[in-house]
Every structure is written in C-alpha cells, then in structure tokens.
Amino acid sequence: MIEENSASVVYNDLVMEKVKKTKLNVVEAAAKINSSELVAFLLDITERYDTKQEIQLMRLADYFGAAFSKVSTSKFPWIKILKASSVAKMADVPLSNLPEDVYKVSVDWLNHLSSEALGSFILWSLDNLIDDLFLHQGATKRSNKVVQQATSRSQVAIFMVLAMILRCQPDVLISLLPILKENPKYEGEDKLPVLVWLIIQVCQSDLVDGMFMWAHFLFPKLKSNFISDSSTDLILQVVEWIISFPRARAILVNGSVRKGERLVPVSVLELLIRVAFPDLSARSKATERFQAVYPTLKEVAIAVTPGSEEVKHITQKIMMFTIKAAGEGIPDLSQEASDLFVWCLTQNPACCQQLDNIYLEHLEGSVILKKLSDEWKTISYEHPTLDTLKESLRNFPVKVIVVHKNGRF
Template sequence: MDEERPISFEEEEKAAINASINANKSSDHGWQTVIYPKRQRKTSKTSGSNTDLRANGVSNNKSNVFSSVELHADERRRRNLELQRKAAEEAAEEASASRIARSKQRSDDEDESDDGDEIVDNGKVESKKPKQKKPKRIKVTVAEAASKIDAENLEQFLIEVSASYESQHYIQLMRFADYFARAFSPVKNAEFPWTKMFKESTVAKLADVPLNDVPEAVYKTSTDWINKRSSDALGSFILWSLDTIFADLANHQGVTKGSKKVVQQGSSKAQVAIFVVLAMALRRKPDVLIGLLPKLREDPKYQGQDKLPVILWVIAQASQGDLVVGLYSWVHNLFPVISAKSCNTQSRDLILQLLERILSAPKARSILLNGAVRKGERLVPPSALELLIRATFPAPSARIKVSIMRITSVFVIHLQWKAA
C-alpha cells in the first residue's frame, strides 16, 4: 500500500478554488467567484470583527459617496435656478426697452401709420389703430379776440339781461362780465402776461391796458349801459373784480398767503375780461371809486407792494374819466405810501409818474382848479401838506430828496393855479 503523500498548502488552495468554480459554474453562467481559503482559517471572532468593520466601511463609503453626489446636484440646481432668474430678468428688461422703443416710434411716426398694420402683444395679434395728429392750438391775441365782438350782438344781450334782472343791477353786471369772459376765452395766459406788464411797464402804458384793443363801438355800447347801473351795484362789482384779480395774482406768485402749497395758474378770464369790464366801469363812473377809497386804504387784503401796481392802475383808470377823482384818490391813498418805510424806489417812481400824468393831462389846470372843493372836502387837505413837510425835513437819502422835490413842485404848481 502506497503511503499517502502529504498535500501541500498550494495544492490544497488550488483544489478548493477548482471545487468552488465547478460548484458555481451552472448558477454563475461562466462567471467565477474566487474564494481564498486562507482567509477562512482565521478565527470566527476575528472574522466577525473584520466583517463588521468591512460592513461599516462599505456603509460609510457609500454614505460619503452619495452625500457628495447630492451636494453637487444641489449646487447644479442652484446654478440652474440662478441662471434662469438672470435670464428672466434680462428678458424682462429687453421687453421693457422694446416696448418703450415701439411707443416712441409710434409717437414719432403716428402720421405714417397704416390701417393694415398689426402688433403682437402677449401672444395676441391686434390690429394697430391709426392715430390722428392733434391739431395745433392757434394763438389768439387780445386784439384779435376783441375785434370779433359784435356791438349789435352785445347791445341785444344787454337788453335781454336788463329785462330779465330788472331790479338786480349787480347780477346784470355779473352777466355783463360773463359775456366778455366768453369773448376772451380763446386768449391764453401767455398772450396777456399782465403781472409782467405791471412790473415792467410805465404808467403811461399801463393806463391803456387792455382797453386800447377794444373796438370803439363795443366800448361805447358798454359804457352807455354801465352809466345806467346803480352806484351801490357798481361799487360791489368793482370790489369783486379786484378780489378776482388779486386771487389771480396769488396764483401767479405760486403760493397762497399763509401757505406753502403750490397753486395752479388762473384762467384767462380773470386776466383779460375782468380788466376790460373793470376799466370800463371805472372810466364811466369814476365817482364810485371815492366811496371805496377808505376800504382800499384800510383793508389788509388790498395792501402790500405786490398789490400796489393794481391799485395804481385802478386810480389811473378813474382819472381817465375824471381828473379830479384821480388826484383826490392819489392824495388820499397813494401819497401816504411814499413816506412809508416799506415803499421801495420802483413803487415810489410809479406813484410819482401817475401824479405827473394827471397834472399833464389836457386842460388839467382848469379842471383841477374848478374841482378844488368836492362834496365839502378839499382836493388837497391840510393833512397832505403836513405829510409833505414831515417827509421833506429831513430827507433820509438823496433819492428821497429827488422824489420829494418832484412832489413839492407839484404842490407848488397846484397852489399857483389856485392863486391865479
């Protein structure tokens, strides 16, 4: 009997591998699983611990791998969202710029648009409507508007108003003002900048504003009708006209008194029509102004350097109708302003220009001498002479001296007329 040859370690391992291959050949379909018996010789404890460690290691590796993948995926999603957001913003900006460009192009080419053009807005196709060019506003001057007033039509209107409001003269005068407001409504503010005119013009130019543009027939028809209205109604109408003018003045100045709120400019009705009807009333019935002088002198709403040119214009209109009323109003309402501390050089010069205009009028000497005493009052009262003396001695400046010399010469001329 042959002795059994001892099997070496290498042969034993090779046999185990072949057996394992043959056992798994049918189930693995040709794939082979390599088994190392050397590792199986380790103790169960060591094997179990190694198995646990390997399991933990695989699990940790898998966890680390997937967390990295998920982290990169989150970063990619964030980058994609950020790119989408930027793309949406850029698209919105481009769409807005495109709409602005199209709007500008449509406004520039509105005359060249065709009925068949189409525009796409939010995916909808709409036909583009042709735009008509706005007609240019035709500038109408005061003279052009005044020339269109028909004297016969005005006369017929006044007859109807007088019949409808027979005993209500004030309402008749208001309707009279409405007629001229409609006649001068085409005249815009820029065509009659009365505030600028009153600041820059001389008294000689202001005296004819704006009646120099009214036709003679219209003026005569109006003044003949005004002459038949009551003095009380005319007095109320004159004050209403002044209040309207001063309200328009506040609008031009930009702020109301006691407020910082910006106010819109007034309509052209207050600028043209009110001046026209007020001037005609003052020229035809200047005596009415005498009864209003105390109110104009004492009421604060008629005081101030900004309102002085309007008051001066009112007295100039009254002096056109009656020189005596003009000088009387000047002495009682304007002369005290000259010596006031608040009076500036420009206002003082305008006041003296009006006095010189009154005294240089045709036949002024005979008219003023005959009207030296009016309704129990002197044309130049002693208080005016006292004011002249206080203003003359002492004179605070050379300019004041020149002004006082002009006033003194006027009073000397008046006294010479009276002595003659």
C-alpha cells in the same frame, strides 16, 4: 355783495366755441366782438334780471369772458405787464384794444347802473385779481372763505369791464376808499400795481377824482418806513402823469374842494413838504421829482376863497406844522415852511393873534421872525393891510426881538 355762484353758469344764450389749438391775442379776440350782438345781449339781460343789477354785471363779465376765452395767459400776462409798464403805458391796458363801437355800447349801458352795483363789481373783480396774483406768487396760505377763482384767460374780461366802469363812473372808486384803506387784503406793495391801474383809469375821465385818490390813498403810503424805491417811483409816476395833462393845473385848482373835502388836505401838504425838502443825508433820486410836482400840489392845497371860513381852518392848521418845520435846521425845509407861514399871516389876520399865543412854545421857529424882519419891506408892500401883524410883532417880548438883529418893524 354779488352772488358769486351765479357767475359759474354762463348765460344760456351765450354759446362758447370749443377752444381751438390756435390761440388769439387780445387785439384779435376784441375785433371779433359784434356790437349789434352785444346790444341784443344787454337788452335781454336787463329785462331778464331787471332788479338784479349785480347779476347783470356778472353776465356782462361772462360775455366778455367768452369773447376772450381764446386768449391764453401767455398772450395777456397781466402781472408782468403792470409791473413792467410805466404809468403812461399802463393806462390803456387792455382797453385800447376794444373796438370803439363796442366800448360805446358797453359804457352807455353801464351808465344806467347804480353806484352800489358797480362798487360791488369793482370789489369782486379786485378780489379775483388779487387771488390770481397770489396764485402766481405761489402763496400757500389761502382764505378760509371759498372764493370763485376766475380762470387766467378771463382776466382780460375783468380788466375790460373794470376799465369801462372806472372811466364812465369814476367817483364809484372814491366811495370804496374806506374799504380800500381799512381792509388788510389791499395792503402790501405787491398789490400796488393793480391799485395804481384802477386809479389811472379814473384819471382818464376825471383828473380831480384821480388826484383825490392819489392824495388820500396812494401818497400817504410813503409814511411807511419799509416802502421800496420801486413803489415810491410808481406813486410819483402817477402824480407826474396827472399834472402832465393839458390844463391839469387849472382843473385841479378849480376842483381843490371835492364834495366838501380838500383835494390835497393839509396833512398831505405836511408830508409833501418833508419829502420834497428833506435833510441832505435823506435825499434820494425821488427828491428832485417831488420838488418838481410840489409847486402845483401846494397851489391846489392852499387854493381858497379869501375871507372864507375855510381860510381860517386851513391857515391855522398850516401854521402849526410850519412853525415846527421851520425850526428843524434844514435850510430848504425852513425856507419853504417860512414862506407858507407868512402866507397864513397874509390870508388870515387871526393868525397874528395865534402867532402871539404859540410863539413862545416854539422858539425853535424863530427863523420865521427873522424872515419877517429881513423881508418886511417887501411883505408890507405886497400886503399893505398887515397892520395887525406889524402891531403883533412890536408887542413880542424884548428877549424875543433881541434874537433877531434886524428885528425893527
């Protein structure tokens, strides 16, 4: 981890001016940063701390901290900004204020650092922001560990450096996913705006990585029975924003598998179908919004190469939750679950045998057989090779077929 004490001493060649009575806003302070001086500074610290990249990153944070030292908390009330902003507006906070040449110099340098050093800096920065959040909330319980607390006016610098790292090396945040999931310090709805800000920085350069973080980290938070409407809205805003990007659908479908992991795993598809098609009594303002993003997310979730080994695994998993969902007596959920079930049968002939094996254990899912019966002509026309399915349906016990008045195949 980063040597936190090293951040307490500002780099010797970095001269901080005395804070004048007149404060600057973020735009004014950013405009004063000289890219040529920054280049010289980066070359110097790279040579001075050749094998200590974590210290190099802390020095960069010091540099920006000095540059933004005249920006008071009132000029950058980051907690208020994140809570009050839509995801679209949050995306450029505060990086849009940084001159392009300064951004390019910084990113070119950051791209040469290791993922380990960048990951450590991300966690250090996130911990500082959370500590600052606790202070503003008036928290009385503090950790026994002594953590260097960045001053309020240096939060601009932390956000600047974090945003640049996440945009030039977005996969670093995914490498931290186990820590973000397992460490309780990152739980709680009060942390959500900060975590969302991290993820939307990733989206700015890589939609696939951004969607991965949404599906594997943000969206599962909806399983909590205590999540507020405002948090649900924020989580929805992220995915709505992602799929609004030009060519987002094609990018996400083509990137449906990331380094061997599904972008939208079956477990997420199962949760998604339930929040998009709930019982009438459970509908909310968010329901229609989930239904709007559902088709794109479903397409990403079931994007597979026909006949591949992956098809077998996915279809078998989807079959198990859809046959249960189809029998829960919720019309819209039943319809969508049945459609997914039929898709499994058309993609994987082995599912027909699996249907034989599991059907009697899930008689509540008989609505699926009725759908097959009612729509057999259409299904068989679109999928003329379904002889195995046709034979399986003929072989069902008579007492099962009787359930379906139109059960003639």
